[in-house]
Amino acid sequence: MRSTLALARSFDRPVRLLLVNQLTINVGFYMLMPYLAGHLSGALALPAALVGLILGIRNLSQQGMFLVGGTLADRLGHKPMIVAGCGLRTLAFLMLAVADSLPMLVTASALTGFAGALFNPAVRAYLAQEAGARKVEAFAAFNAFYQLGILIGPLVGLLLNAVAFRLVCLVAGVMFAVLTVAQTRALPKGDRPRAEERRSVLLDWREVFGNRPFLLFSLAMIGSYVLNFQVYLGLPLEIRRVTGGELGVTLVFVVSAVLTIVGQARLTAWATRRWRPPQAIARGLVLMGLAFVPVALAAPWAGSAGTSGGAAGVLVLLPVLGTAALLSLATMIIYPFEMATIAVFGGRHMVGTYYGLYSTLAGIGIAAGNLLTGWALDLGTRAGLPSLPWLALVLIGLGCAAAVVALDRSGRLAASSRAAPATA
Secondary structure: OHHHHHHHHOOOHHHHHHHHHHHHHHHHHHOOHHHHHHHHHOOOOOOHHHHHHHHHHHHHHHHOOHHHHHHHHHHHOHHHHHHHHHHHHHHHHHHHHHOOOHHHHHHHHHHHHHHHHHHHHHHHHHHHHHHHHHHHHHHHHHHHHHHHHHHHHHHHHHHHHOOOHHHHHHHHHHHHHHHHHHHHHHOOOOOOOOHHHOOOHHHHHHHHHHOHHHHHHHHHHHHHHHHHHHHOOHHHHHHHHHHOOOHHHHHHHHHHHHHHHHHHHHHHHHHHHHOOHHHHHHHHHHHHHHOOHHHHHHHHHOOOHHHOOHHHHHHHHHHHHHHHHHHHHHHHHHHHHHHHHHHHHHOOOOHHHHHHHHHHHHHHHHHHHHHHHHHHHHHHHHHOOOOHHHHHHHHHHHHHHHHHHHHHHOOOOOHHHHHOOOOO
């Protein structure tokens, strides 16, 4: 943790503010969202289909609007979009505190997602701009602060939710309100294109959609998001299958967050000294695929929830926790170089747009990947081959790594090699 804090302190004030900004955003978001489904189905007694609809609208309004949010950040400035997004989420969370009708719940959920579409590309574009040649290091620190927020948020939400869900919403809303005011006053404006440098939105979008190396890189990386999402889908389902409980799910998130907070800065420095960005990304993807080998090997022997109690229940969790740990290490390798690579593609004035489209493509990939993963899990259960879905995920990781290597060898990622300095 000291190395992460030392890395954060080594940057100028704008970068440090952006790191604290993201930490606070994640604390506020994750103290509420994990408990929203329970509130909707419990206190409000909504059927599962409506709960799924409300949560799906939030995700769609965020993923589907990332390109718009990124474009607005490039054209209007990063700070205004960050402030607007936080202000909009303040309104959305306060609405959730009092919402008791479907139209109001849908509106609040859509506003929550759209707020994320406004500030997420803007924060990353602003960070890339302010970090200059130290993009990789900046995104390493960013990922550590991001994970710290994910670790703290649910714990705070758990305590508040024991009193009332409305209290969770009010506290989260107040946090975003304070963050909105603080950023309005403290965050520098940053650069944005001069009037003579601006083009129409359609020309900007034509450029980003016509950038073949960027699109190929984005497609090659979609699999990494599918694999990463298994901490929310595949691994929890496997934990419930072999233990019948929820404790292992919490442990997965704790392991992932603690590893990132403690080791991100040192691992990024180690990787930067040894590899160019495309090489680091490819090696991280290989590790991400191989991360599913422990759970694939253990799946046939893990039994079912009815046979895994006491010490046996702890033992069957070890392969799952091993997979979670390896996934975290792989993400720690990939993420800083991945984000820096996108910033290089975006150039000086279109970083937000590139981040926006990249996030939208990743969101589409996650949706399709979740459908296929769920199908593979069901098929493995029906066929008596519990290792089948995990082996498929191994192949996805190796395939993504091969695609990035091919792009690198073809010269399409040559510019991204300048995203990292020779030493860190």
